[in-house]
Amino acid sequence: MNKIFSISTPPDFNFKECLRFLQRSNQEYLFFIEKDKIRFALEIENRVFLLLVFFQNQTLKVEVIKGRLTAKRQSEISEYISDWLDLNTDLEAFYAIAKEDKVLKNVVGKFKGLPLIGIPNLVEAISWAIIGQQINLTFAYSLKKRLIENYGQTINYKNQSFYLFPTAITIAQLGEEDLRPHQFSRSKIKYLSIAASAIANKEITKEGLAQLSYENAKEKLVALKGIGNWSADYVLMKCFRHADAFPIADVGLHNAIKKELNLDRKPSMEELQEMSKNWGKWSAYATFYLWHSLLP
């Protein structure tokens, strides 16, 4: 019998909308969703756990399919999932602003209870930002999938495959001969290697960045070649949920606003600044909700 435990969720937590977000690509290999349950591998204390996350009786539950639990490991698993699914944020203040906001009122109505689903793994967050630069999301997911399939740890269990994102050490060693065949551009290969090296040699750590102010953390990220404004804000938003992280130049954001306001063109930078000036520390959440509104 598998061990099952619960994690507390914020009021209005909307697991269905989480699943919609998580299922946005059918090329996602870091987790799989079947019958409204998320299954994935997670490394805790150098051991790989296989987990199932689902919502039952108004409670978020975790089933350990494989791996031996201790109190400490269970608490680390809970912490990871709380971080990933943003279970410690109360969205009431966001909704208070958003329901009076002409850009946001519609989306917060539709997606109420959707948390800012993040990327707790720093290597993964930075790599995904680099992979996602300039190319369409479908292609970006193909590249991510190839990186994971070829260089991540694969765990087979009872006819199911699970994957871990490749480690910083692994990615740091990849060169053109490895990734060009998988259709990564020369630039992306270089940027991935530089960022992964910085993480592998502890120049950059999640704990270290977490202690810095928004400006200082961003400065450290942008110092890496290949990480510009957008990528740094994306990482600060998805891995750190920094209140000030706001990728205002993001084309997805522009498209979402165009759609939301029924404009015949994308908003200008001045219009964007005007529209978002009241979002304050909820800018990242506003961005996430607007991205979410682009899903079919």
Added chain:
DNA sequence: TACCAGGATGTTG
């Protein structure tokens, strides 16, 4: 077919 993708960098004027 041209143009755009959840950009960043290097070069040019």
Added chain:
DNA sequence: CAACATCATGGT
């Protein structure tokens, strides 16, 4: 300092 080319390839 702003404008432009380049990257690589899938989607439309």
